[in-house]
Amino acid sequence: MNEFDYLGEGEVYLDSACQSLRPKCVIDAINQYYTEHNSCGERVKYKWGVETDEKVEEARELVLKYLDMKPKKYTVSFTLNTTYGINLILSQLKADAFKKVMTSEIEHNSPFLSTMAFSERTGLPREVMKRNEDGSIEASAYDFSDAVVVINCASNFDGRKLLNIKEVVKAIHKAGGIIIIDAAQAMAHSSEIVRGIEADAICFSAHKLYAPSLGVIVWRDELMGKMTNGFVGGGMVDDVEKDSYLLSAESKEHRYTRFEAGLQAWGEIVGLGAALKWLMKVPKAEWKKLENNYTELYEFLASSSKVHLVNREPNATMSFYVDGLDSHMLGNALSRENIMARTGYFCAHYYLDHVCKYPPLVRFSLGLHNRPEDIEKVKKVMGKII
Amino acid sequence: MVCIAAFIILAIVGVFVAVAAIFKPKIWKSYTKALKKAWGCLWKKVRLQKCETGFKEDVKNSLLSRVMLKHPKWVKPLSIIIEILSIIIVVVVVWAILTAIKSLLALWALGSCNVTKPSACSLGAEICSIDESEPTNVFEATGRWFTEWGEIFEAFPDKFRTYKAEDYDFNYITINPNEVEGLPTAVDIFDPGCSVCMASYVKQKKAGFFDDYNVRLVPFAIQDAEGNYKFKNSEIIVRYMFASEQIRSGLSLEIIDHIFTGENSEGISYQTKFNEDYTAEEAAKKIESWLKKAGAKDEEIKEIREMINYPEITDKMSQNREIVENQLRVKGIPTMIYDGGKHTGLWEKS
Numbered sequence: 036m037n038e039f040d041y042l043g044e045g046e047v048y049l050d051s052a053c054q055s056l057r058p059k060c061v062i063d064a065i066n067q068y069y070t071e072h073n074s075c076g077e078r079v080k081y082k083w084g085v086e087t088d089e090k091v092e093e094a095r096e097l098v099l100k101y102l103d104m105k106p107k108k109y110t111v112s113f114t115l116n117t118t119y120g121i122n123l124i125l126s127q128l129k130a131d132a133f134k135k136v137m138t139s140e141i142e143h144n145s146p147f148l149s150t151m152a153f154s155e156r157t158g159l160p161r162e163v164m165k166r167n168e169d170g171s172i173e174a175s176a177y178d179f180s181d182a183v184v185v186i187n188c189a190s191n192f193d194g195r196k197l198l199n200i201k202e203v204v205k206a207i208h209k210a211g212g213i214i215i216i217d218a219a220q221a222m223a224h225s226s227e228i229v230r231g232i233e234a235d236a237i238c239f240s241a242h243k244l245y246a247p248s249l250g251v252i253v254w255r256d257e258l259m260g261k262m263t264n265g266f267v268g269g270g271m272v273d274d275v276e277k278d279s280y281l282l283s284a285e286s287k288e289h290r291y292t293r294f295e296a297g298l299q300a301w302g303e304i305v306g307l308g309a310a311l312k313w314l315m316k317v318p319k320a321e322w323k324k325l326e327n328n329y330t331e332l333y334e335f336l337a338s339s340s341k342v343h344l345v346n347r348e349p350n351a352t353m354s355f356y357v358d359g360l361d362s363h364m365l366g367n368a369l370s371r372e373n374i375m376a377r378t379g380y381f382c383a384h385y386y387l388d389h390v391c392k393y394p395p396l397v398r399f400s401l402g403l404h405n406r407p408e409d410i411e412k413v414k415k416v417m418g419k420i421i
Numbered sequence: 422m423v424c425i426a427a428f429i430i431l432a433i434v435g436v437f438v439a440v441a442a443i444f445k446p447k448i449w450k451s452y453t454k455a456l457k458k459a460w461g462c463l464w465k466k467v468r469l470q471k472c473e474t475g476f477k478e479d480v481k482n483s484l485l486s487r488v489m490l491k492h493p494k495w496v497k498p499l500s501i502i503i504e505i506l507s508i509i510i511v512v513v514v515v516w517a518i519l520t521a522i523k524s525l526l527a528l529w530a531l532g533s534c535n536v537t538k539p540s541a542c543s544l545g546a547e548i549c550s551i552d553e554s555e556p557t558n559v560f561e562a563t564g565r566w567f568t569e570w571g572e573i574f575e576a577f578p579d580k581f582r583t584y585k586a587e588d589y590d591f592n593y594i595t596i597n598p599n600e601v602e603g604l605p606t607a608v609d610i611f612d613p614g615c616s617v618c619m620a621s622y623v624k625q626k627k628a629g630f631f632d633d634y635n636v637r638l639v640p641f642a643i644q645d646a647e648g649n650y651k652f653k654n655s656e657i658i659v660r661y662m663f664a665s666e667q668i669r670s671g672l673s674l675e676i677i678d679h680i681f682t683g684e685n686s687e688g689i690s691y692q693t694k695f696n697e698d699y700t701a702e703e704a705a706k707k708i709e710s711w712l713k714k715a716g717a718k719d720e721e722i723k724e725i726r727e728m729i730n731y732p733e734i735t736d737k738m739s740q741n742r743e744i745v746e747n748q749l750r751v752k753g754i755p756t757m758i759y760d761g762g763k764h765t766g767l768w769e770k771s
């Protein structure tokens with residue numbers, strides 16, 4: 036894809052689950068912000084600032100459009116990353132509005148630890164739900180009454196999805212609970228799983244979405260009433276008295292400020308807008324190519340008796356270990372051949388290490404930038420090693 | 422030997438690091454980074470926490486990942502070899518560091534870097550060492566390694582205390598037959614066969630040490646753990662000294678003065694003759710001839726000859742040995758006690 040033609044020959048980047056490569060149009064948009072309209076967003080009136088504001092507003096709209104969510108009900112706020120998003124919400128939720136906090140066993144440390152911290156802060160019990168092998172949750176097996184549920188809709192080690200997400204969200208809402216969805220892994224390649232889902236909040240990282248490093252919180256307006264003010268500052272108020280302030284977020288127009296204390300990463304937000312525009316126009320053939328690439332690699336790995344895949348089915352993200360080979364060493368060897376892949380437990384220690392008792396793993400996570408030659412090369416190098 | 426090996430190993434590591442630090446600051450930086458990481462990982466492991474990749478894994482990965490691409494089959498055996506090597510390196514380095522520390526502590530506390538065999542320590546003062554028996558097998562050696570630490574720590578307080586010559590109940594010989602009042606007392610433990618003792622004696626005599634102090638000479642025949650004498654005729658000399666002193670005060674000084682300062686007609690010092698040449702009988706004869714010259718009558722010499730085998734003399738010698746080895750924990754002689762301190766090694770005028 037010529038948006039990634041800056042990639043050198045033989046350079047194979049397989050860590051999109053951590054951070055995608057950025058298409059040139061995104062890099063250009065950021066450059067343009069820095070060189071043509073560098074300015075503080077949402078508070079200045081001069082020309083450059085107006086341009087920035089337009090692009091930031093457009094980015095918020097694009098997020099909702101991409102997720103197929105209604106602007107009337109939802110607000111888009113920016114932060115640092117998924118982890119910050121989840122923590123910003125959890126750390127400000129009123130303890131007395133809930134009875135427990137729930138998460139699932141396959142989570143990234145981002146929800147896994149923040150729910151622990153929430154439980155410690157509020158004294159509410161924490162429950163870790165099981166996930167079926169296909170990623171779904173036995174909704175009827177759990178009591179969601181007044182629960183704060185924080186779960187992913189796509190895993191970061193094998194891409195398994197929360198297949199019955201609609202059922203789960205419904206069950207939670209019916210029981211008076213709220214659900215925060217960690218969509219970090221879903222947004223780039225499986226966004227269909229969260230599109231239009233009426234979650235109370237969806238957190239994701241723009242950097243896993245071909246966009247610059249940025250966190251996004253898409254949240255339902257009702258959440259306002261369930262929060263105390265725990266992280267406040269510049270850019271958030273309409274009025275301030277000696278001992279009180281009036282949050283701008285009280286009005287729908289500026290609701291996004293509720294999570295945006297201080298100046299934001301305007302250039303990155305502009306870049307996100309560009310990434311979403313590009314992503315929404317990626318031709319079908321490119322998606323097909325991605326699917327072919329990961330399917331081919333998956334099948335290659337699955338065909339070796341020495342390779343143990345965590346995945347049950349092909350996905351752009353796949354994790355595995357090889358009998359008798361240390362994964363970190365394997366990662367190191369691949370790197371010598373210009374193949375960039377992650378090794379270890381990918382911040383899902385609890386599940387991969389303690390529940391499944393896997394040795395450290397290797398993760399290949401593909402993206403739209405990958406070329407068929409990349410797959411050929413990986414197969415060749417891996418074939419030599421295993 | 423052991424402590425030298427330890428120092429050599431540490432020196433090699435030290436030089437390596439220093440050279441890296443000077444010529445390749447970048448390498449030095451990555452070494453310190455690696456070291457910090459290794460330390461962090463070790464600290465976690467000590468507390469039974471997890472450490473995903475430590476220093477060893479990093480090194481192993483970077484070495485073997487090359488091999489993995491060219492000769493995947495070699496990875497496993499090489500990995501095992503690296504594991505074994507890393508254990509050996511850790512053990513050797515830890516051992517080297519501990520041994521070096523121990524040697525330095527021993528040198529400071531006991532005056533010799535080798536606790537069991539002071540003669541093996543080239544770093545200590547020049548002495549005639551009082552060696553213990555050396556361990557004969559690994560278990561003994563390991564046990565000894567630990568007891569030596571105990572000995573070193575036990576000796577620590579000695580470094581900070583004052584010694585008084587009068588506090589030790591030695592069987593001694595006075596240089597000034599009637600101790601001069603007002604002069605400080607000094608104890609001088611020596612072995613007639615020990616060349617350092619001889620050199621000290623000569624220096625002390627020349628410098629007037631014997632006039633400035635009431636010196637109590639403690640003749641001491643160094644023995645090893647099995648009871649063998651370090652210098653073959655020292656026992657007989659010491660016995661003669663104690664016996665003759667009982668006949669007439671000052672008589673024994675003639676013996677030691679001859680041995681330490683005299684030489685035969687060929688210009689060979691008597692100490693050398695006694696140590697290397699004379700049989701016990703010849704030694705006795707020589708001593709008796711000196712006694713005669715000093716005015717001892719034939720009956721007196723005969724009496725002395727009988728007395729040397731009295732249990733009383735043997736007792737005196739073993740009492741002295743007890744004080745030297747167990748109370749003073751002296752690792753070598755000459756050892757002198759004067760001016761509140763204990764001084765081991767060649768005497769130097771202060």
Ligand SMILES: Cc1ncc(COP(=O)(O)O)c(C=O)c1O
Nearest residue numbers: 116117118143145191219220240
């Ligand atoms: C499923 C999932 N959740 C959360 C995160 C945390 O993302 P970030 O590090 O951008 O906060 C990741 C990152 O890998 C992830 O894969």
